[in-house]
Every structure is written in structure tokens, then in C-alpha cells.
Amino acid sequence: MTPSPAATDRPDTGALRPRPAVRWSAARRSLADRPALTLAGILVLLLAATDAVSPGFVTPHQLSTTLLYAAPLGALAAGQTLAMLTGGIDLSVSATATAAAYLIAGLGAQGTPRALAVALALGLVVGMTNGIGIGIFRVQPLIMTLGMAGVLGGALTLASLTFTNGVPVVPDAVHELGSGTVLGYLPLNTLVWAPLAVVLLVGLARSGLGRAIYAVGDNPLACRLAGVRVWQVLLVTYVLGGVLSAIAGILLVGYTNAADLNLATPYLLQSVAAVVIGGTSILGGSGGYAGTILGALILTVLDSLLTILNVSQAGKQMLYGAIVLGLAWIYARTALVE
Amino acid sequence: MTDPSAPGLEVRRPMAAGRAIRRSAWTVTIVGLLGALLVVEKLVHPALNVFDMQSLVDGALPLCLAAMAQTAVVLSGGIDLSVGPMMSLVNVVSALLMTHATSGQAVLIALGVVAAVVAAGALTGAVIVATGVPDIIVTLATGFVWGGLALHVMPIPGGAAPAGFAALMTGQLGSVPSGLVVIVAALAFLWEPVHRSPAGLALYAVGSNRAAAYLSGVAVGRARVAAYALGGAFAALGGLALTASTTNGNAASGTSYTLTSVAATVLGGVSLVGGRGGMIGPVAAALLLTLINTLLTFEGVDPNFSLVVQGAIVVLVVMVAGLVLVRRRGA
Structure with missing residues (x-):
């Protein structure tokens, strides 16, 4: 892809290293212009890389497993996407999912x-x-959800003490839903995720609520002056986020077939990562669920690749942190250029 | 007591008495509440003695320092979600390095760790300023990097700290708990010099109105980097306090301090929008939160319940503050 003139005219450090900077900004432009296409490209590249490292990775069976892993993250990141579209963040998604599990x-x-x-x-x-x-008390989303995560985490620790008396049982139906497949390769949990995704994609693009969510994230003051009941939009957004997190928890416990206190903890950064990779701005008002779906798939394949390469949990955690930072930077730069 | 929330202002013109009281009212309330709870504790637990006071201060020390780290950043208009993981990292690295060290060497190691964390804090601030990525995302990501590093350094708890070093932070100095000395020293030698300097004024100015600060010639980027570096110094001391009080290293030791540091900061009367509040309030709030836990434990309540209480307190305090703000705006 050739860089547009606007990209090369930037008053940037690019003057020092013109050639790499131009190529770099071309990559950035393509990410900004066609995020879905670029992200899909990255996904294919990652699949190819994983197949090269571990020949025979790209088989229907493995792809089905990838979908199976991605569904809980996809549901969790859906709530995160909604919160971030309104300019907020939901740090209680993983605690809610664990509590549901x-x-x-x-x-x-x-x-x-x-x-x-x-x-x-x-x-x-x-x-x-x-x-x-x-919505009503105007608490910053970060504080509200962080406090909520604390309350849920403490309550769960207390609840877990009572569970030691009886053996907790995950119902067979939930276990089947979280780990089974139909027609050979189609995971059952994808059948939960896909309709949710369609509703979210269509709802965000076509419904009044969807537009209100974008509008509130873009400019809450203008929304209020235009007569949008901002608090109602925020209320619905976080209610949807809570329910989506609970669904993610159900899918997750169905997969692992046992609940523990840190079941969904690693998914907190991953949910933010999937949204950030997908191009939704934390400042609100731009992005969407389509990018998040690709972000969740990319993270899942990356996780398989890192597991095959024998990278420790510590290493993965550091790498995800770096990826979130790097991509957020690229998106922020692209937004600045425009 | 002097008003901690108005740096430099009192030098220029005498503040109206009513305004001064209103400004520090919150801090006074928190300190008063802390005193009242201490009295309650004395009534509930009549055998309260110097030793109990020391164990209270020892238990509160990491949180006090974490709250100071968070406050330095929040005052500049940011937020640091990496405080907890950074304390874990400091804990495991210092415990690993101090395993076979003498007390003298341990102090040198501690100084080195503080210097490194100040640099890491400055780096975080520089990344935020240079990239324009919101503080939440950057510190969430760096938090995971620090947490991952801590886990990499020490996958299972281990390490040690010499008794002399442990006594330095959690022992007794005369009849005063040395933790109290550490807190006062951190306030007097780390916070006050900054607070009274132009850099401190810049920190408050940037937190209060970034655009106005920029237009008045404040080096906005430099002030924000300085806030994260200062926060790093306090977070490092917090991690060292964990090492001193447990005399071992654990990659999960600091995890809970991200939430609780925000809790103490909010409870201490620091505005999360930035620019308003002082350092005394959060420290008093950290002591208060620890004391509530101690009291609950005395009453036979499960210690795990404390996280529920702390989360609920933060949310309630912020809700009430929000309600007051809405009321005042409406009036």
C-alpha cells in the first residue's frame, strides 16, 4: 500500500530515518483505513507462523479448538468493548465471570x-x-468497577470457604456447552458467541441505543444538550457488560469443568487487549465489536503459538502488556495524524 | 495544621479562613475518624499496648506507601494501576538480592532498587507523555509487565532479608514504631521538598487544568514524568516494606495494593480528576483502612471480608462525593 501524502508530510522524527518511517506509516495507515482487513491479515500470518513452528496446526480440529478457546474471551471482551465505546472501562468483567462460574x-x-x-x-x-x-452518581468507571472487582473478589474468597464442605459440581449441560462440538468441528460455545456477536454488531450499527453508545463516548456533554439521557445509556451499557461477563463465566466454567478463585483473572488484561487490538479507542466513540472479535482470535492464536514455543506464563503476561502498549500507541498516533 | 492542599497559595495571599477550613475539612475528618477508631479499639481491646500499636503500623506501612505512590500520580491528573505489581516486583527482587546480604549491604540494595524503580516510574510517565495513550491503558499494560517479571524472577515464594534490615522498617526506634518513622521521613524528605518547590506547584497545576497549565508556561510533560517518578519512589519503599515485614519474596504479595491504594487515595480526599488534595489525608486513610481490618479481625470477622469492605467504602465515598458535587452544581 502506498502512503498517502498526508502521512509523509507529518512533522515527525521520520525526517531522520525517512525510508523505514514511510513504510511504518504505511502500515499505520492501512491499520487506520482498513482495520478489519489488516487485523485479518495479521491473524492469517499468525496462523501461518504457528503452522510453520508446529506443522499440522492449521487443521479443522485445531481451528475448532481455537474457536473454543476464543469464545469466552470474545464474550468477556464484548462487555469491555461496550464500556470502552462510551469512554469508560470495566475492570470488573473477570471478577463477574469468576463469580458466575x-x-x-x-x-x-x-x-x-x-x-x-x-x-x-x-x-x-x-x-x-x-x-x-x-450513570447516576457520576463515579469514574475505573473506580466503580475496580471497587466492584474488590467486593466480588472478597465475597468469592468467603464463598469458597463454604464450598469446601460440599463438592462443587458443574452441570453436565454446562460442561457440554463449554467444551462440546456439533457436526464434528463446530464448538457449541461458538453457537452461543455467534448470535451474541451478530446482535451486538447489528445493534451497535443500526439501533438507536447503538448510536447513543457511540455518541455518549464521543461527546457526553453534547449528548446531554441534545436531549440524550446519558445516564440511561450508561446504565444499559454496564448492565449488558455484566450479563455478557456472566455468559463468559458460564462458557469458561463449562470448558474447565471446575471453578477456582482465579478462573477468569488472566482474562482481564486479555479483554482490554482484545478491544485495544481491535481498534476501539478507550477515549470512546470510535471502534466496534468486529475489531474486538478479530482481536480475541488473534490473542487466542498467539497464545497457542507462545505455548508451542514453551514461553512461560510470566513471559506471556509481559508480552501481552507490551502488545497492548504498542498497539494503543500506533492507534493513538494514527488518530493524531488525522 | 497547615492546609496541605494549597501549595504556594498561602504564600501569595492569605486565604479566607472559611475556605481554608473547607479545603482541609476532609483531611481533618479522616484524622478525627482515625483517632475515634483508635479509642474504639482501646475500648474493645483494653489490653492495647505499644506492641499492638507497632503491629498496626507494620501492617499499614506498605499500604501507606502505596497510597502515597498513588496520590503523587493522581494529583498530577493520572492514575497508576501498576502500583501493586510494581510492589510485588520490588519485593521479589529485593528478597532475592538480600538472601545472603548483611544489613549494610541490604540498605545499599534497597537504595539501588529505589533508584531503579524511580527510573521505571519516569519511563512510564515518559511513555504516557510521548505516546498520548491514556494513563489507564499504559499503567494497566506496564502493571502486567511488572507482574510477569516478578513471576519470572520468583515463580515460587522464596528469598530472605537480614534481620537488621527488617528491623529498620518494621522494628522499634526507641518507643516509636520505626514504620511511623519511615512514613514521617517519606513525607518530610520525599514529599515536602517537592510539594514546596515549583515542581510541586507544577504537579498540582497540571492535575488541575492541563491546558491552563500549558498556557501559563508550565512544562506539562516534565511535571507528569516527575509525578510518576515520585510515585515510583514511594512504590519502591512500599515493596521494600513488604520485604521487611515478611522477610521473604512473593510474586503475589503486592497484588491487592492497586485497589487499596486507590481506596486510600480517594478516602484521603484526593480528587481523582487531579489537582486537589494532599498527602496527609491518604496516609491517614491507609491507617484507617488497616485499623478497620484489625477491628474486624478482633470481632472474629473473616479477614477476607476486608476486601469487600474496602471496595464498598471506596465506591460509597466516591458516590457521596459525586452526589455532593452534583448538588453543589445544581444549587
């Missing part, structure tokens, strides 16, 4: 529908509390 395991013996209903209700209540704090 715990409820499934703890109440599994009392019937699957009941356990599912309670887990989803928990997501609803957590999301509504977040939404009331952020």
Missing part, C-alpha cells in the same frame, strides 16, 4: 436452569450496580 459450580446440584438463572442474574445485578454508580 462459582455460582454455576455451587448451585449445579440444584438444577441447571436454576444455576444458569442465578448466574445471569448476578451479572445483571453487578452490571446494574456499576451502571447506577457510573
